[in-house]
Amino acid sequence: xxxxxxxxxxxxKRNIVVKKLPEFRHETCTARDISMIIQQYSQLIIKxxxxxxxxxxxxxALAADCGRKMNAMEAVAGDGSPLSYIQAASxxxxxxxxxxxxxxxxxxxxLDDTLVRNLDLFKEWSFGQMNRSLNPxxxxxxxxxxxxxxxxxxxxxxxxxxKSIHRFDRESYAFNFQQRIWAIHDRRDELPSYxx
Numbered sequence: 001x002x003x004x005x006x007x008x009x010x011x012x013k014r015n016i017v018v019k020k021l022p023e024f025r026h027e028t029c030t031a032r033d034i035s036m037i038i039q040q041y042s043q044l045i046i047k048x049x050x051x052x053x054x055x056x057x058x059x060x061a062l063a064a065d066c067g068r069k070m071n072a073m074e075a076v077a078g079d080g081s082p083l084s085y086i087q088a089a090s091x092x093x094x095x096x097x098x099x100x101x102x103x104x105x106x107x108x109x110x111l112d113d114t115l116v117r118n119l120d121l122f123k124e125w126s127f128g129q130m131n132r133s134l135n136p137x138x139x140x141x142x143x144x145x146x147x148x149x150x151x152x153x154x155x156x157x158x159x160x161x162x163k164s165i166h167r168f169d170r171e172s173y174a175f176n177f178q179q180r181i182w183a184i185h186d187r188r189d190e191l192p193s194y195x196x
Contacts, residue, residue, distance in 0.1 A: 004139040005082040009112040012090040012136055012150065014040035022054065022098070031055040034098055038076060041091050043084035044173075050075035057100030076173040082138035082146075088173045089148040089166040104179060105164055109152040110136065119153075126159055126185040127192045134161075145170055151182065159185040 022034045035052045038044050046052070049064040052072045061075035062068055069075075072095055078084030090110075096103035111134040119125035134151040141147050146168040154160045163182040168175040185192040 002140040002144075003082070004137060006133060006135040006137055007083070007086055007112075008135060009107075009110045009115060011083055011086045012110050013107050014090075014094070015042050016040050034059070034095070035075070037094055037098075038091060040094075041087040043081060043087050044076055044078045044091060046075055047077045052095065054098045057098075059095050059099055071174045073174045074172060078173055085138050085146045085148050085166075085168060085173075086136055088168070089150065089164075089175070092166070092175070092177070105150065105152050105162070109154060111151045111153050111161070112136065127161065127183055141167065 059072045093103040093105045148166040150164040161183040164179045
């Protein structure tokens with residue numbers, strides 16, 4: 001793990017106001033350009049001659065010279081900073097809100113150590129004291145791929161903490177995404193269960 005940088009959950013939030021955002025509609029034949037979503041993130045831009053398209057609840061990248069790419073993040077570029085990768089991971093989930101499946105992670109569910117302390121102070125944290133930081137983290141893996149990890153808190157049904165891993169390509173902002181349950185607190189049990 002090289003170049004490790006810890007962030008607060010604020011780093012994953014949209015930080016530029018865009019006046020007109022696309023509606024969440026899944027029309028049968030209309031293809032809509034939703035590239036303006038990227039404009040909400042200060043460190044990200046859309047590559048020249050690229051668009052991000054939403055058609056029938058499917059998101060894809062469209063380039064004038066090389067056609068349609070199913071990974072919408074191929075249309076995104078950034079300044080190469082750790083913050084840009086944090087924003088790209090968050091942006092991916094925002095774009096996923098426009099799909100039929102929706103996103104499994106939102107800005108509101110992302111954890112950091114300050115939020116955990118505040119939830120614990122108000123007796124809304126069921127997982128006890130954490131032995132590790134739950135801050136969003138950026139680092140390079142052993143093959144020099146940028147990696148972003150978010151921990152998120154979900155209260156629907158059985159209360160869980162999920163670990164979301166975004167492993168970026170070396171030369172672009174496209175990435176592979178994995179998510180797994182990191183901790184469970186079943187309200188019928190007194191103690192939470194933790195996983196690696």
